Amino acid sequence: MASATNKFSGFNLFSLALGLAFLYLPIVILVIYSFNASRLVTVWGGWSLRWYSEFFNDRAMLDAAWMSFRVAATSATLATLLGTLAAVALSRGRRFKGRALFSGMLYAPLVMPEVITGLSLLLLFVALDAERGFRTVTVAHTTLTMCFVAVVVQSRLGSLDSSLEEAAMDLGCDPARAFLAVTLPLILPAIVAGWMLAFTLSLDDLVIASFTTGPGSATLPIRIYSEVRLGVKPEINAICTLIVGLIALLIIAASFAAKLSNARGDSAAPL
Amino acid sequence: MAEELPNVEAAPAPKPEPPVAIAPEAVVTEPAVAADMPLLRIEAVVKKFGIFRAVDRLSLDIKAGEFFALLGPSGCGKTTLLRMLAGFETPDEGRILLDGKDIAQVLPHQRPVNMMFQNYALFPHLSVHDNIAFGLKRAGMARSEIDSRVAELVALVKLDGLGKRKPDQLSGGQKQRVALARSLARRPKVLLLDEPLAALDKKLRESTQLELMELQRRLGMTFIIVTHDQEEAMTVASRIGVMDAGRLDQVATPRELYEAPASRWIAEFVGDINIFEGQVESREAGRLAISTRDAGTVIVAEPRAPITRTVVSVAIRPEKVKLSRRGPVSDAVNAHAINRLEGTVTDVGYLGGLTVYKVKLDTGAVVRSSMANTARLDIDAYSAGQRVVAWFTPDDCLVLEQ
Numbered sequence: 170m171a172s173a174t175n176k177f178s179g180f181n182l183f184s185l186a187l188g189l190a191f192l193y194l195p196i197v198i199l200v201i202y203s204f205n206a207s208r209l210v211t212v213w214g215g216w217s218l219r220w221y222s223e224f225f226n227d228r229a230m231l232d233a234a235w236m237s238f239r240v241a242a243t244s245a246t247l248a249t250l251l252g253t254l255a256a257v258a259l260s261r262g263r264r265f266k267g268r269a270l271f272s273g274m275l276y277a278p279l280v281m282p283e284v285i286t287g288l289s290l291l292l293l294f295v296a297l298d299a300e301r302g303f304r305t306v307t308v309a310h311t312t313l314t315m316c317f318v319a320v321v322v323q324s325r326l327g328s329l330d331s332s333l334e335e336a337a338m339d340l341g342c343d344p345a346r347a348f349l350a351v352t353l354p355l356i357l358p359a360i361v362a363g364w365m366l367a368f369t370l371s372l373d374d375l376v377i378a379s380f381t382t383g384p385g386s387a388t389l390p391i392r393i394y395s396e397v398r399l400g401v402k403p404e405i406n407a408i409c410t411l412i413v414g415l416i417a418l419l420i421i422a423a424s425f426a427a428k429l430s431n432a433r434g435d436s437a438a439p440l
Numbered sequence: 441m442a443e444e445l446p447n448v449e450a451a452p453a454p455k456p457e458p459p460v461a462i463a464p465e466a467v468v469t470e471p472a473v474a475a476d477m478p479l480l481r482i483e484a485v486v487k488k489f490g491i492f493r494a495v496d497r498l499s500l501d502i503k504a505g506e507f508f509a510l511l512g513p514s515g516c517g518k519t520t521l522l523r524m525l526a527g528f529e530t531p532d533e534g535r536i537l538l539d540g541k542d543i544a545q546v547l548p549h550q551r552p553v554n555m556m557f558q559n560y561a562l563f564p565h566l567s568v569h570d571n572i573a574f575g576l577k578r579a580g581m582a583r584s585e586i587d588s589r590v591a592e593l594v595a596l597v598k599l600d601g602l603g604k605r606k607p608d609q610l611s612g613g614q615k616q617r618v619a620l621a622r623s624l625a626r627r628p629k630v631l632l633l634d635e636p637l638a639a640l641d642k643k644l645r646e647s648t649q650l651e652l653m654e655l656q657r658r659l660g661m662t663f664i665i666v667t668h669d670q671e672e673a674m675t676v677a678s679r680i681g682v683m684d685a686g687r688l689d690q691v692a693t694p695r696e697l698y699e700a701p702a703s704r705w706i707a708e709f710v711g712d713i714n715i716f717e718g719q720v721e722s723r724e725a726g727r728l729a730i731s732t733r734d735a736g737t738v739i740v741a742e743p744r745a746p747i748t749r750t751v752v753s754v755a756i757r758p759e760k761v762k763l764s765r766r767g768p769v770s771d772a773v774n775a776h777a778i779n780r781l782e783g784t785v786t787d788v789g790y791l792g793g794l795t796v797y798k799v800k801l802d803t804g805a806v807v808r809s810s811m812a813n814t815a816r817l818d819i820d821a822y823s824a825g826q827r828v829v830a831w832f833t834p835d836d837c838l839v840l841e842q
């Protein structure tokens with residue numbers, strides 16, 4: 170997209186269109202077919218909102234959606250809390266022994282295959298004899314998303330001028346108050362962005378959720394996946410369109426929050 | 441540097457140092473309180489980072505109402521010392537006494553000391569008003585009281601009408617004023633200024649220096665400024681401590697520092713200077729004759745502190761080296777003792793207020809001379825290639841042993 174010249178040459182335009190089509194054409198088709206009146210997924214039968222109303226009357230599907238929403242909201246909140254604390258400890262605390270190891274371990278889940286995370290958590294829950302369901306999925310998603318929050322918050326903290334907190338202490342704040350009065354307001358946009366990122370990741374996770382959930386508490390992705398195995402109903406298209414819409418909204422909100430955070434950061438930087 | 445002679449930092453005398461052959465200048469308002477105990481006493485303070493001693497057994501007394509400058513090249517430990525006074529660093533050894541109480545281990549927020557940071561460290565999410573009010577709120581002041589105090593400070597630093605702005609809507613000079621007002625708000629016993637003017641351009645910096653001095657005099661507060669800019673230190677401070685490698689090499693008034701530096705290093709660090717190395721040949725009637733390779737035999741006034749070595753440096757500031765076509769006018773009292781060096785002008789640097797000449801002596805050495813341009817049409821200006829006599833009196837020479 171970033172061409173060296175200001176003008177789009179024909180070739181650049183073509184490759185851009187090709188790239189975007191590759192990414193978004195399937196989704197566009199999905200969205201269009203969610204308004205399909207026909208019962209058959211592949212046959213166009215005119216515009217209709219029939220499958221949306223079908224979804225809103227599908228008890229099992231709605232339960233799964235509610236379950237997913239609760240898991241995402243709870244795990245994102247927990248992950249934000251823990252991830253922020255970890256980021257603060259890593260960037261503000263004095264250099265402690267094993268700091269590099271600790272930060273490496275914090276970020277390992279970023280690159281860990283989900284199957285391994287899921288399986289190891291399953292083994293842990295079985296060993297602990299924990300009843301699998303809402304709680305276990307929430308814990309699993311918290312471990313998955315915490316590192317993402319930590320990355321976002323830590324990068325924000327890194328760009329903050331450390332003399333700001335010193336100035337607050339100089340003006341009469343103890344270290345805890347200095348953090349609350351100065352640092353927290355400045356990293357808040359990053360924390361919000363981290364929460365939304367965690368929420369989105371939790372909402373669309375299938376692999377870890379299917380390892381760690383129990384009977385009767387399927388999340389939406391699990392529910393959709395099992396429906397699709399029995400044959401794709403146009404209702405699935407409608408659900409997916411709603412999810413795409415929700416996630417797009419969250420991503421836009423998160424990027425606005427990050428932008429706001431950076432704008433504040435610029436003025437915090439030394440001259 | 442300081443093996444031979446006991447220097448200032450080894451003996452923190454509460455009394456002022458004896459004047460060094462210089463008329464004591466009119467000092468800034470010095471409150472004549474019980475002058476026995478200084479406001480701030482730093483006693484043999486050591487700060488180590490690993491094996492590196494950033495501050496090395498440094499002692500210093502600062503009186504109430506002083507404007508004190510810590511001057512030194514970067515990495516000399518001056519900022520570390522300031523941060524220890526503010527409480528951001530804890531000394532490994534020694535004591536810091538403020539009003540007789542040891543504050544070395546006291547946390548920053550419990551010290552009656554405030555700091556103005558080099559990059560100002562304004563809170564970007566707070567308005568100018570809230571930045572200045574920040575420390576007052578922590579002190580539990582009533583709202584109406586805070587508002588009137590902030591208004592007073594805003595007027596003091598001439599920021600009227602900008603109270604609602606955020607820091608990123610201010611110019612560099614305005615930010616500097618907000619930072620100053622914020623650090624003054626709690627009426628600290630000592631105000632620490634860490635390179636406060638480094639980010640300003642030259643013109644603004646010079647006018648701000650004067651404002652800072654006036655402010656300090658008006659408030660009667662004790663200011664300690666850290667700077668690497670010797671002109672800035674000389675302009676604002678009533679006393680200057682020159683630091684190098686974690687130690688104070690000399691503590692003196694600006695005039696003493698310039699006219700009677702304690703060492704060759706300080707002489708070269710503070711201002712420009714010509715230096716000739718030589719040996720003491722004879723001494724009579726308060727005059728020393730020193731034979732140098734570069735300038736022949738130079739007659740100098742014998743310094744108060746007796747010279748113990750034979751190998752010394754003769755130092756002379758460029759503005760004390762006069763040029764003339766034929767030598768000094770003969771009605772000088774000690775005409776016979778005036779030092780005359782013959783040479784050729786090689787470089788002429790016109791700086792407006794003064795002109796700096798480089799004169800290549802017949803011995804091959806180069807002497808710098810700066811002359812004030814007191815007349816608009818200067819018939820006495822010299823040009824490159826011209827033969828001149830550079831001359832100076834014995835009293836204008838310094839003899840440095842180290």
